[in-house]
Amino acid sequence: MREIQSINPFTEDVVWSHELLSPEDADQKVDLSFEVQKPWARLEESDRLGCIQNLGNLLLEKKSEFARVITFEMGKTFASALAEVEKSANMFLYLSEHFPKWNSYNEIEMPSGKHRVTFQPLGVTLGIMPWNFPLWQAARFAAPSLALGNSVLLKPASNVFQSSKLFEELALEAGIPEGVYQHLSLDSRHMDHVIQNQKLAGVSLTGSASAGKKVGEIAGAQMKKMVFELGGSDPYIIMEDADLDLAASKCAESRLLNSGQSCICAKRFIVHEKVKEEFLELFVKEMKHKTFGDPMEESTGMGPMARKDLRLDLHDQVKRAVKAGGEILTGGSIPDRHGYFYPPTVLVDVDPQSSIYQQEFFGPVALVNSYSNEDEAFELANSTPFGLGSGIFSHDRERAGHLAETRIHSGMSVINDYLRSDVRLPFGGVKDSGFGRELSPFGIHEFANVKTVS
Template identity: 45%
Template sequence: MSEVETKERIETINPTTGKSLDHYEYMTDEEVKVAISKCHEAFKKWKEVSPKDRAEKIQAIGKELANSKEELAQLMTDEMGKTLEQSRQEVDLCVAICQNTSEIGPKELKTEERELLNGNKGRVSFAPIGVVYGIQPWNYPSYQVVRYSVASLMAGNGVLLKHASNVTGSGKLLAHIYREAGLSEGLFTTLVISHDQSDDVIKNKLVRGVTLTGSPDAGKKIGQKATAALKKSVLELGSNDAYLVLEDADIDMAVKACVMGRIYNNGETCIAAKRFIAVEKIYDEFRDKFVKAMSEVKMGDPNDENTELGPVARKDLRDDLHEQVVKSVEKGAKIACGGKIPSREGFFYPATVLENVQPGQPAYEDEFFGPVASLIKARDNEDAMRIANDSRFGLGGGIFSKDEDAAIEMAEKHFDTGMVFINSFGLAEPSMPFGGVKDSGYGREHGGFGLKEFVNVKSVMKR
């Protein structure tokens, strides 16, 4: 018998204590097929619902998320270790996404009238395509799910979710919240499945779209599998975002924003600030203040309101992060603060700064998914932009400068990345597109763009 047939279970672990939280049984292959079929049947009814009425259901999901805020926030903190305050902020963001989607959805999906070259009339409609399958990570257990599912539902599609195993409880609670909001049975379904079963979901003929948020390696695998099955895909992958501190930057403001940009969500964010490129003229001042601020970050129990940095989500992830630090040091990087695994229960890692970061080191080339900052010196503003773009990634980035017009021009014309933040660190904004280029993936979410990723843009022409 296979692992799944013997009902092997998922065990979730609290990263703050290292102790077991809960167990969940995998679904059988037959249960998965039934769930997909139910989602498809629910979709066939849902697609007939008007965008205006769909928007009302999306609003209801937002209200139910708000009603469940404390329960959901506590579960996220228990499962992946973010501070309780930031878990609450995540739920607030999810509520805002529902509100924004319900407001713009009917307008974005409205059929367009067009004039044709021959004087005839044309119409462009946005028809739902069917069941959309989302494979989501653990670092934002609610936001990552709400981001794609609410857009897909608003467009008229059905939604399946495979959540990361260590946040299985959050995935199941979200399914419950969606049902409590009045969503039809089966229209949003959390699948508790293995990777092999996930591959079969992608192949299932009733599944029409696949979206993944994860690592570039995972993106390559899922992208290939979706393409092999001729399924539309959206990939939001990792990054090594550069934040440029230019000659005329407000150093104190830049330090404050850069520290928060590196430690927010325990540093486990694809769009987190990771490489800090300061020009030579102000490098020493920025370096001294930045290292001091990072060394003073309060690490501890994420349930404590005074804690600024909780644990890394899993032991293996913490160990991988430390190995990247060690290998960077072996290749010439220097530890300015942090860099040691503390002797305490849980999977903690201190706020760390590496300097003398050079090409060929993991600190320069790779994504550090945890509170480790790479500090790099540039000759001048032009050199800083060169270094920023010297990366296989391109999700987000930032520029600190008192000349905001010049910074905006630099961002729009020269920064090879999907999102740029001026004098701030990056957070998701429901009204703005979210996504990247190069190894950071393709496709866009938010800002109305996500509503049309999984629709049939249909041309109807008449005489």
């Protein structure tokens, strides 16, 4: 049986080894998931939500243990990992309280009589999740699906198998019956086999656009429900009247969140030409201020990147951006030390027409360009294939909000701050950033059969 290793991105040591399932093993997991789903769905909603509440409380109880595993596997600071566990736990607790209201049926009076809209589970659902938020990504997919009465299979990225296995253990401890929530230690090469299984009803993927197109082709041929969150290259527009101290601080904080490895990090900064130099001076200072080191140390501001290959890919992007006219104002080189670190990097004036500008930089690298008028700003903001998040900094908040609604092609936008996911708000994008929504009343029914009874 093949094994896969988890490597600590700070020490570069192997911390866990995991046996990989065969395609036949995966079939057995799907069979079990299919078998237990209907009894799970037949439970009273309050009983399912009781398990979800238990899971939230268990996560809070064991948050330090879980956070340590996350930090060891993918390198984020221990403080950030703790915050991720707490956020996930609180999401379970919030959902256990508010799901009945969100999931209550609607009655519609018509001349023909009374019609009722209900929400029924689809069956077996599969989540294919990344490594950057190994608990939060799994939790926000699994929680509403479990609450509806679906069963859940979770295939995590191969470098965070230990986090996923620990979550499965806690789900059992919380009272979720065996087989209702299952971790899949499966090589990504065999996911086609699982997706094609006739017993699978739906697939949620968080990953790259190329992965989404591949999974979508397979799942679409089987007429399976899909929700895709496929990354982004979020533009933040700094207008002439913006509070530049606030903008520089918030933009740097967002760009360096999770060592720059977040789909909704601010990534491209589009600054009015009259304030470009002042913004750059403040922004570069903020970026340089972030210290990196041992992610378990309280004083560390930024951990390493999650894998060596990811750092090499990012550095290659930076070199290509320089060839496309970009000037490095800070960072841009691989440190001569252990750990997969990459310094906070600011690139200015990369050619927006270049192919590299169209890509997502998944690490602590910021691209800054200027504009002279609003049409130019929004044209640049919308010029990439992505449409996940966006932001505007302006003194005129009301006008900025109107522009965010009407001029930026994204699933989410924020004024004078940076984006954060929240259980109460829908999460998702447009264009190559995917389709469907997670979280909120809009997201919890993605894997429901919305059934009309007349």
